[in-house]
Amino acid sequence: MSHTFTAAGGYAVIGLQGDIDLHSSPEARRLILECLQDGRPTLVDLSGVAYIDSSGVASLVEGFQLARARGLDFGLVGVSSTALNVLRLARLDKVFPIYGSVQERVGQGATSP
Amino acid sequence: MADERSWSVCVPAEASRLQALRALVREAATDLGFAVPAVEDLVLAVNEACMNVIQHGYRGAAGTLELQILPLAAGIEIRLRDHASPVSLQAWRGRDLRELRPGGLGVHFIRSIMDEIAYLPVPDATGNLLCMKKHCIAKAGDA
Numbered sequence: 001m002s003h004t005f006t007a008a009g010g011y012a013v014i015g016l017q018g019d020i021d022l023h024s025s026p027e028a029r030r031l032i033l034e035c036l037q038d039g040r041p042t043l044v045d046l047s048g049v050a051y052i053d054s055s056g057v058a059s060l061v062e063g064f065q066l067a068r069a070r071g072l073d074f075g076l077v078g079v080s081s082t083a084l085n086v087l088r089l090a091r092l093d094k095v096f097p098i099y100g101s102v103q104e105r106v107g108q109g110a111t112s113p
Numbered sequence: 114m115a116d117e118r119s120w121s122v123c124v125p126a127e128a129s130r131l132q133a134l135r136a137l138v139r140e141a142a143t144d145l146g147f148a149v150p151a152v153e154d155l156v157l158a159v160n161e162a163c164m165n166v167i168q169h170g171y172r173g174a175a176g177t178l179e180l181q182i183l184p185l186a187a188g189i190e191i192r193l194r195d196h197a198s199p200v201s202l203q204a205w206r207g208r209d210l211r212e213l214r215p216g217g218l219g220v221h222f223i224r225s226i227m228d229e230i231a232y233l234p235v236p237d238a239t240g241n242l243l244c245m246k247k248h249c250i251a252k253a254g255d256a
Contacts, residue, residue, distance in 0.1 A: 019132055021132065021135075023129050051135065051156070053161060053164065054216075054222060065214070082153060085150070086157065086222075089157075089221075089225055090221070
């Protein structure tokens, strides 16, 4: 798994690429939780995710729960068909806020660094 | 004539090996005629079963995972051999999907995807031999 980190419209945007599995999900979890612990609303871009398993989904759930506890916005963007299939299987596709793109969430006024 | 294709591999039970195991399942399922969505489901189910062994079977201790993939007349059979403490299907605990919490999804994924799941007897009575089957092949290229 590789990742990118950008900002847009006050959001931290974490882009995850490749496979998110038991080997790589601790890193995904750390990236997500660190942003939220810093008090930043966070979007996780899954458009480059080729594979995600239950440990990867657990990292997203943990982020969602922490965001909710802290009153921060949290969502998924550009969810790949592979990732969406797994979220559906977990019946989480209606739980996570899912957006087509970062722009869809942050609006036209957002800027990227 | 019987289909004599089979795939097998034995690797250390480590998270870093999962990607290679997934690649083998993907190759075998594709070769046996599964369509892409079903291939990815199978990959997920086998990955979750391997994860269970690494996390809950060996619990961080060294061990091996032996994966064997066999053709069925209309489907695929996947056998996963480990040498961790014996478990039973009754010990498989998923979570209520209405609860929102991390974890507990792997068992749900496996049960949702596979048609048959059983622990087979092992010759030396050590470890486990998990057998999972998926029937009703959708041929690649089918709508």
